[in-house]
Amino acid sequence: MAVLKDILYKVSLQSVSGNMETEVKAIAFDSRKVEAGTAFVAVRGTQADGHEYIEMAIEKGAVAVVCEELPESLVNNVAFVQVKDSSKALGFMAANYYGNPSEKLKLVGVTGTNGKTTCVTLLHQLFRLLGYNAGLLSTVVNKINEEELPATHTTPDAITLNKTLAQMVAKGCTHCFMESSSHAIVQNRIAGLKYEGAVFTNLSHEHLDYHKTFDEYIKAKKLLFDGLPSTAFALVNADDKRGAVMLQNTKAAKHKYALKSMAAFKAKILSNTLQGLELDIDGKSVWFKLIGDFNAYNLLAVYGAAVLLGEDESMVLEQLSSLNPAPGRFEQVNSNTGITALVDYAHTPDALENVLSTIKEFRTGNEKVITVVGCGGNRDKEKRPVMAKIACDLSDKVILTSDNPRFEEPGDILKDMQAGVSPSNFRKTLVIEDRREAIKAACAMAEPNDIILVAGKGHETYQEIKGVRSDFDDRKVLSEMLNLMHQK
Numbered sequence: 001m002a003v004l005k006d007i008l009y010k011v012s013l014q015s016v017s018g019n020m021e022t023e024v025k026a027i028a029f030d031s032r033k034v035e036a037g038t039a040f041v042a043v044r045g046t047q048a049d050g051h052e053y054i055e056m057a058i059e060k061g062a063v064a065v066v067c068e069e070l071p072e073s074l075v076n077n078v079a080f081v082q083v084k085d086s087s088k089a090l091g092f093m094a095a096n097y098y099g100n101p102s103e104k105l106k107l108v109g110v111t112g113t114n115g116k117t118t119c120v121t122l123l124h125q126l127f128r129l130l131g132y133n134a135g136l137l138s139t140v141v142n143k144i145n146e147e148e149l150p151a152t153h154t155t156p157d158a159i160t161l162n163k164t165l166a167q168m169v170a171k172g173c174t175h176c177f178m179e180s181s182s183h184a185i186v187q188n189r190i191a192g193l194k195y196e197g198a199v200f201t202n203l204s205h206e207h208l209d210y211h212k213t214f215d216e217y218i219k220a221k222k223l224l225f226d227g228l229p230s231t232a233f234a235l236v237n238a239d240d241k242r243g244a245v246m247l248q249n250t251k252a253a254k255h256k257y258a259l260k261s262m263a264a265f266k267a268k269i270l271s272n273t274l275q276g277l278e279l280d281i282d283g284k285s286v287w288f289k290l291i292g293d294f295n296a297y298n299l300l301a302v303y304g305a306a307v308l309l310g311e312d313e314s315m316v317l318e319q320l321s322s323l324n325p326a327p328g329r330f331e332q333v334n335s336n337t338g339i340t341a342l343v344d345y346a347h348t349p350d351a352l353e354n355v356l357s358t359i360k361e362f363r364t365g366n367e368k369v370i371t372v373v374g375c376g377g378n379r380d381k382e383k384r385p386v387m388a389k390i391a392c393d394l395s396d397k398v399i400l401t402s403d404n405p406r407f408e409e410p411g412d413i414l415k416d417m418q419a420g421v422s423p424s425n426f427r428k429t430l431v432i433e434d435r436r437e438a439i440k441a442a443c444a445m446a447e448p449n450d451i452i453l454v455a456g457k458g459h460e461t462y463q464e465i466k467g468v469r470s471d472f473d474d475r476k477v478l479s480e481m482l483n484l485m486h487q488k
């Protein structure tokens with residue numbers, strides 16, 4: 001419960017009518033969730049316009065309406081507040097309503113195309129091992145210490161976000177590590193949050209269906225850094241040319257990590273095997289359980305962030321070396337077949353290229369690399385042929401298949417992917433729409449020592465077809481098919 005004028009603190013108002021002392025019992029941006037006493041915020045979205053649901057919200061008991069455009073007739077006993085940007089207002093209102101929990105925590109946001117989940121998962125594990133109460137907001141799961149809450153988005157909506165941060169504060173958390181997706185940044189889900197620091201991993205082709213141009217996508221990520229206060233730190237990957245762009249207009253203290261460029265946090269890869277990575281950091285050689293060059297960047301980002309949060313360098317390195325990767329990231333599926341079977345969440349061209357290049361490095365002889373991959377429906381179409389090409393260029397056999405076709409026809413997505421397969425690669429490529437059958441075929445063609453990569457879904461436990469999610473876990477299907485095809 002809060003008073004309307006208090007939850008509007010820091011929101012820039014254009015006009016106000018009605019009682020600003022109105023008691024508000026909840027905030028909602030979805031008219032379907034409005035109950036008596038709610039302040040309804042009308043947001044313009046990608047599918048609908050919340051302004052069209054103001055009437056419904058009032059019928060359901062809204063006592064206040066926050067909107068960009070006032071309805072033609074105002075209703076007695078309902079307060080109307082006109083703002084320039086409803087989604088931004090929603091961010092501030094949610095923060096105020098839940099007592100500005102981000103100010104009571106050290107909140108670190110991680111953004112970038114790839115590596116966000118990995119970095120926040122490692123940071124959360126690390127700070128738990130260092131003895132802190134800590135929260136996590138990630139694509140895979142949200143956590144308050146070890147208590148798990150389901151995650152529906154990489155970065156939740158402003159209300160869920162602030163509510164969860166408030167629960168973290170109530171449970172004594174001193175830190176929270178959160179992914180800050182580009183969608184969340186432009187949709188102002190993070191408006192009104194106070195960050196202690198932000199980390200940039202990298203930027204490559206993704207989500208151009210939503211952001212339209214690469215420049216807009218860069219700008220979205222940069223907004224996180226532009227909004228940091230001077231008390232915060234901004235830590236970027238100096239080997240990515242967009243790292244410097246992120247730092248251009250920030251008030252925060254600027255820091256860099258890198259494997260190649262000049263940076264305060266620097267490492268050298270000493271060895272990289274299927275068992276893990278050995279890095280030289282500040283003259284110390286340390287083993288980590290994570291696999292692949294790209295994870296050296298994630299480990300450095302985590303090391304840098306922890307040190308900037310005030311932790312002792314050698315304690316951090318000692319604990320980091322014991323950490324496990326996030327679920328579904330370069331996860332090995334055990335079998336006694338002699339086949340190396342891997343599941344990875346690579347769903348962007350850059351990620352797929354990194355993972356397959358890493359796998360190639362581990363080859364010692366004539367073993368085949370068999371890749372099973374698809375591209376999501378109702379998402380960036382431009383990445384489809386590119387991912388198919390990368391899969392073909394870096395594998396001996398490729399099976400193109402479905403990955404959450406959503407409302408698109410699976411066959412159409414596969415055609416878009418096939419456009420990236422050059423004639424010289426036709427012979428190594430199969431198209432099997434059903435993902436289970438595709439994994440089965442990969443297992444059938446694999447021989448001992450071969451490597452199977454099933455890419456794109458990682459930790460996901462469903463396949464989404466025409467709006468219906470059915471149980472599907474690459475790790476389980478791969479294990480089942482390996483055993484079925486290679487019974488001794």
Ligand SMILES: CC(=O)N[C@H]1[C@@H](OP(=O)(O)OP(=O)(O)OC[C@H]2O[C@@H](n3ccc(=O)[nH]c3=O)[C@H](O)[C@@H]2O)O[C@H](CO)[C@@H](O)[C@@H]1O[C@H](C)C(=O)N[C@@H](C)C(=O)N[C@H](CCC(=O)O)C(=O)O
Binds near residue numbers: 051
């Ligand atoms: C494209 C997109 O990002 N959409 C998100 C956005 O929805 P929207 O604003 O476009 O919603 P809309 O359907 O157009 O409706 C507009 C407004 O009318 C309201 N409405 C609508 C119908 C009604 O009956 N009553 C009503 O009040 C809606 O509640 C909404 O406020 O805001 C919603 C609330 O925060 C999100 O749930 C929704 O995520 C959708 C489901 C989604 O799939 N998002 C993905 C793309 C996403 O956000 N992904 C990123 C990760 C990306 C990455 O880095 O990989 C993430 O952070 O998860």
Ligand SMILES: Nc1ncnc2c1ncn2[C@@H]1O[C@H](COP(=O)(O)OP(=O)(O)OP(=O)(O)O)[C@@H](O)[C@H]1O
Binds near residue numbers: 112114201329
């Ligand atoms: N630093 C990195 N650079 C390039 N690729 C990476 C990096 N870290 C992870 N990857 C690849 O990207 C995939 C996704 O990693 P992760 O889940 O950590 O990224 P994310 O940014 O959280 O993705 P999403 O945007 O879907 O939430 C991994 O499975 C791996 O293939």
Ligand SMILES: N[C@H](CCC[C@H](N)C(=O)O)C(=O)O
Binds near residue numbers: 347376
């Ligand atoms: N955060 C990304 C994840 C994509 C994962 C892939 N399996 C797919 O469904 O396209 C998205 O929602 O676009």
Ligand SMILES: [Mg+2]
Binds near residue numbers: 116
């Ligand atoms: Mg993620």
